[in-house]
Amino acid sequence: SQQGEEDPQALSIQEGENATMNCSYKTSINNLQWYRQNSGRGLVHLILIRSNEREKHSGRLRVTLDTSKKSSSLLITASRAADTASYFCATAVNNDMRFGAGTRLTVKP
């Protein structure tokens, strides 16, 4: 299965700390994406990293991709209480995408 698997399942940190979430997958992919979900409803796209890229930044987000290890990490720097949400990685082969079970991040004020 190409489905991503995130770890940890849950992460609790203090505001201002950095949060790191990891994703592993099993098959070759075109790209890997990270999404955020608040309140159990629709997901919001955060960042996409292509299979030929190793690192990408967007604001306080930093994503790395290691295709040899079939793994990715999402780093959120200087976390805020508003970052509390579930974060999902999704692996894509063209438009065929599969999501992992997610990491539940809690940022305490």
Add this chain to the structure above:
Amino acid sequence: GAGVSQSPSNKVTEKGKDVELRCDPISGHTALYWYRQSLGQGLEFLIYFQGNSAPDKSGLPSDRFSAERTGGSVSTLTIQRTQQEDSAVYLCASSSSSGGRYEQYFGPGTRLTVT
């Protein structure tokens, strides 16, 4: 511009009844996905439509589930003879393959409760 919309936002039905869930994707998006998410769980892939190709139905959990996409736009997910384990949030997403972007845009979901 308009995002992905889903209706109804909430649906309560009795066990054994049929339900239809609707998804209106972003105009021009060729790919449409249905997912199911149980409380506190990840997204379970159900079905994927890409243009005029045959849909990937590999995620449908049983033959009580079916989906169609008319005219390459609106999609309907139908669940026949609903069971309590069908209770979940059903999410629809669409994406465009133009420019190789592929990121998905999600609707707000339909929360289905089977009593």
